[in-house]
Amino acid sequence: MTYPFLGDPAQYVGEWLCGTGPMVDVAVSSRVRLARNLAGIPFLSRCSVGQKRELETRLRREIAACPIAEKVFYIDISTSAEVDRRLLVERHLISREHAEAEHPRGVAVSADETVAIMVNEEDHLRIQVLRSGLQLIETAQRIQQVDDALEDRLDFVFHSRYGYLTACPTNVGTGLRVSVMLHLPALKMTGEIEKAFRAARDLQLAVRGLYGEGTEATGDFFQVSNQTTLGKKEEDIIEEFRQQIVPRFVDYERRARDGLLKRQNTALEDKIFRSLALLRSTRMIGSDETMYLLSLVRLGVSIEKIKDVDLRTVNELFLLTQPAHLQRMLKREMDPQTRSAARAEYLRRRLGASSS
Amino acid sequence: MDNKCDKCGKPAPIHVFDIIQGQKIEKHYCNQCAVSEGVAFHYHMTLSQILEEFVLQGGEQTGALDPVCDVCGMRFSEFRQQSLLGCPHDYDAFAEAMLPLLERAQGGATQHVGKVPHRAGGDQKKHTALLRLRAELKNAIVAEDYEKAAMLRDQIKELDNT
Numbered sequence: 001m002t003y004p005f006l007g008d009p010a011q012y013v014g015e016w017l018c019g020t021g022p023m024v025d026v027a028v029s030s031r032v033r034l035a036r037n038l039a040g041i042p043f044l045s046r047c048s049v050g051q052k053r054e055l056e057t058r059l060r061r062e063i064a065a066c067p068i069a070e071k072v073f074y075i076d077i078s079t080s081a082e083v084d085r086r087l088l089v090e091r092h093l094i095s096r097e098h099a100e101a102e103h104p105r106g107v108a109v110s111a112d113e114t115v116a117i118m119v120n121e122e123d124h125l126r127i128q129v130l131r132s133g134l135q136l137i138e139t140a141q142r143i144q145q146v147d148d149a150l151e152d153r154l155d156f157v158f159h160s161r162y163g164y165l166t167a168c169p170t171n172v173g174t175g176l177r178v179s180v181m182l183h184l185p186a187l188k189m190t191g192e193i194e195k196a197f198r199a200a201r202d203l204q205l206a207v208r209g210l211y212g213e214g215t216e217a218t219g220d221f222f223q224v225s226n227q228t229t230l231g232k233k234e235e236d237i238i239e240e241f242r243q244q245i246v247p248r249f250v251d252y253e254r255r256a257r258d259g260l261l262k263r264q265n266t267a268l269e270d271k272i273f274r275s276l277a278l279l280r281s282t283r284m285i286g287s288d289e290t291m292y293l294l295s296l297v298r299l300g301v302s303i304e305k306i307k308d309v310d311l312r313t314v315n316e317l318f319l320l321t322q323p324a325h326l327q328r329m330l331k332r333e334m335d336p337q338t339r340s341a342a343r344a345e346y347l348r349r350r351l352g353a354s355s356s
Numbered sequence: 357m358d359n360k361c362d363k364c365g366k367p368a369p370i371h372v373f374d375i376i377q378g379q380k381i382e383k384h385y386c387n388q389c390a391v392s393e394g395v396a397f398h399y400h401m402t403l404s405q406i407l408e409e410f411v412l413q414g415g416e417q418t419g420a421l422d423p424v425c426d427v428c429g430m431r432f433s434e435f436r437q438q439s440l441l442g443c444p445h446d447y448d449a450f451a452e453a454m455l456p457l458l459e460r461a462q463g464g465a466t467q468h469v470g471k472v473p474h475r476a477g478g479d480q481k482k483h484t485a486l487l488r489l490r491a492e493l494k495n496a497i498v499a500e501d502y503e504k505a506a507m508l509r510d511q512i513k514e515l516d517n518t
Contacts, residue, residue: 040486163468231465
């Protein structure tokens with residue numbers, strides 16, 4: 001069965017982009033992932049190619065037999081085209097490492113893209129649930145359901161002292177990583193973002209860019225996640241994020257927005273509307289500049305300066321103007337220059353260009 | 357790259373240039389001091405960074421100690437290089453060498469208190485035996501001893517289905 005978005009990625013976008021949910025003006029999405037490995041089988045670094053293939057076949061079969069979601073699609077990454085692998089990374093369904101690896105591997109994705117299970121990434125299984133806004137309780141409950149369903153059929157390796165064993169000891173214990181994607185344009189503008197990150201460090205958190213470890217924080221998006229996975233209960237890790245960590249960042253950002261509105265309203269409006277005007281009239285635009293301008297438009301929509309564009313549209317544009325998405329939507333490979341023109345045309349169309 | 361940290365004298369990979377009244381002022385910091393001075397963020401200390409620091413600090417003591425996992429054959433020094441373990445048994449095989457490291461990476465915790473698989477995780481001895489057989493199978497294939505490989509494959513199948 002072909003996964004629907006590989007045909008037309010604009011037709012289907014993940015639930016997490018819908019722009020609803022608590023604190024969605026700042027907390028764009030909530031993600032929880034679990035790392036799991038099968039008992040009796042070495043970690044992937046010690047598996048031969050044959051063993052990896054055997055493992056992939058087995059896990060693919062077991063996942064298909066599990067009642068995880070109404071409809072689950074499996075994508076064999078090792079035989080996928082490069083553009084499709086990039087598309088999956090842009091949609092946050094697989095990691096960059098998973099896209100670029102060379103051994104037998106895959107990903108199972110639920111039709112609404114809330115659940116994704118990477119097979120043969122760093123661990124045998126990496127289960128992820130991704131939702132819009134700050135919905136950590138729902139996200140955590142969903143991932144436990146998926147984990148329980150898999151556990152009915154598979155023996156995961158578990159140690160009485162260290163809990164769920166993982167290939168890298170930084171994930172051992174719960175194997176759980178929470179990460180919330182935050183949009184922090186005002187903190188960036190006021191230069192207070194460093195202060196916010198120092199606070200994050202004091203809380204033993206990791207801050208990463210849009211696409212995970214080692215990536216740039218494009219479009220003023222930052223992912224905040226827990227660094228430790230051992231010695232705390234799953235519920236406690238989640239609750240700390242839900243009640244303390246995320247609200248704190250949301251509060252910093254909202255205060256910075258209020259401050260800008262009070263003291264530099266005209267300058268702020270100028271930045272926001274200039275960005276929207278540019279996106280509505282550009283004829284050629286690169287993906288970095290698009291992210292930069294869309295970030296300001298997102299801010300404009302969140303603080304209700306821009307009223308004729310909704311959050312969902314802006315969220316979707318962040319995704320659909322990425323290189324692999326553009327190429328898939330227009331059904332052809334393009335060099336960067338042609339892509340810039342196609343991106344500009346698509347932006348004008350979606351944002352309702354004032355003149356053609 | 358030979359600069360030393362202005363604060364503590366350790367190697368300094370972070371350099372800051374300030375222009376004050378037309379004068380260029382150069383400052384050098386190590387990763388830790390850069391964070392404490394507020395010139396860099398402590399994004400995420402990767403395990404390899406912790407390992408690196410760990411090796412630098414306690415190198416002499418741990419250098420002599422290079423345990424090998426008798427199940428998958430991985431050495432602790434290999435793990436130190438690639439930050440990834442070879443098999444679940446490594447956690448016990450490297451226990452002594454790894455514990456301080458785990459403590460650092462996990463904010464002092466060394467005991468899991470979270471979820472436990474809802475059904476018993478199966479027979480530990482059987483899993484270890486399977487790990488051993490799979491490691492032997494891999495070696496037999498590398499050595500092109502296909503007769504032995506076929507025999508091991510049958511043994512794995514039999515044990516896996518019990």
